Amino acid sequence: MVSSTQQLSAHKIRTTEIRIAVLNLFLENKQALSKQDIEQFLPNQDRITLYRTLKTFEDKGLIHRVINSSNILKYALCSDSCSHDYHNDQHIHFECTNCRQTTCIENVPLPKLTLPKEYLVQNLELTVSGLCKDCK
């Protein structure tokens, strides 16, 4: 059990009120959060500071972007292996078409893929949509 304060220090991020609050949100929710989501949870925070908080978290390897079909940018917690100079977030994302909750699926391997040889494949981004446990 690692506290958000310890986690910030480990990533060389100064512990401030908003950073602890935002990181706690991610730790408690276990799903991807949009800037809007966060603003609803933390209504009295300055939007520019929140913008910079998310940027810092992304730069330092605490969170990664989650692209979804509605083109709303969300963020989710990174695994421990991400750091300020290396992100390692190759996994499937699942988006519920009903409740719109978006989660990282860590325990299903990405499929192998063979493209025509004119393409050099470097990375896969796979978002699955459907119904989550609560909505189906």
Add this chain to the structure above:
Amino acid sequence: MVSSTQQLSAHKIRTTEIRIAVLNLFLENKQALSKQDIEQFLPNQDRITLYRTLKTFEDKGLIHRVINSSNILKYALCSDSCSHDYHNDQHIHFECTNCRQTTCIENVPLPKLTLPKEYLVQNLELTVSGLCKDCK
């Protein structure tokens, strides 16, 4: 060989100057185009009219959205099977990390995927990034 004018009529879209120009762009380019891309090709067009043109094309089944990792919305031509009440655009998208060109890959089937049974899978969105023929 179907002209852009015929294609618009077939989708019950009135043929206007900007619609013909935009559709021709897609027909000539064979890759996904962002609103910015289109504005560069058609510099004298009103941005609101372009916005509505793309919305109409999407609604009527002429183009579909292409999500990419940089979160820039692009559009690409639909196959003939798309119409105003049904989009059928399940295919892989490829984005070159060097030139940023994004293309639809129609002739490679989407991989099969098995998720834990708490999820009901409805749709896959797969974007592959790497180097295109010209850039590798």
Add this chain to the structure above:
DNA sequence: TTGTATATTGCAACGATGTTGCAAAAACAA
């Protein structure tokens, strides 16, 4: 071809959002 119903355009306007600069405040390390 012409007239009319209907759809589209161009512009103003507004809100939401991303981004930067800067001075005041806070965090950190000695």
Add this chain to the structure above:
DNA sequence: TTGTTTTTGCAACATCGTTGCAATATACAA
């Protein structure tokens, strides 16, 4: 505690998505 460095909160600006509306263009029937 003190000095240095980072962060915050606010103003400011650009960009973008979106809607309303009056003028204009399109389609089609007469």
